[in-house]
Amino acid sequence: MVLRMDHMNINTMNLEQSLQFYKDAFDLEEVRRSAAKDGSHIIVYLTDQPKAFTLEITWLRDRSEPYDLSDNEIHLCFRTDDYEAALKRHRDMGVVSMENEQMGIYFVEDPDGYWVEIAPER
Secondary structure (H helix, E strand, C coil): CCCCCCEEEEEECCHHHHHHHHHHHHCCEEEEEEECCCCCEEEEEEECCCCCCEEEEEEECCCCCCCCCCCCCCCEEEEECCHHHHHHHHHHHCCEEEEECCCCEEEEECCCCCEEEEEECC
16 A cells, blocks of 8 residues: 655635745645635645645635634745745745754745745755
């Protein structure tokens, strides 16, 4: 039996803002979308190349308060072959939330407060 990672879900208060963030920050593209017939939710699936992993973003119509992310210990991680260019891109966007030079990584924060780690290819 083979098990492989397929996707991770995060929730958003503003779907279009979140989709734009992941497009601008990580070049993710929408590959499919589903919506409840009653309009209660929309789920959008984003992926990178080579489409090995999918980020599922869920918007719930009746959600009125921001999500409690607690200590934000669960996070996504992107690896990059050009760490300095990625860091410059994210600094220019104003989304770098923490840099750890000793570990050689940094984090960005999405519009809903989720942290995303950026690490160099190793």
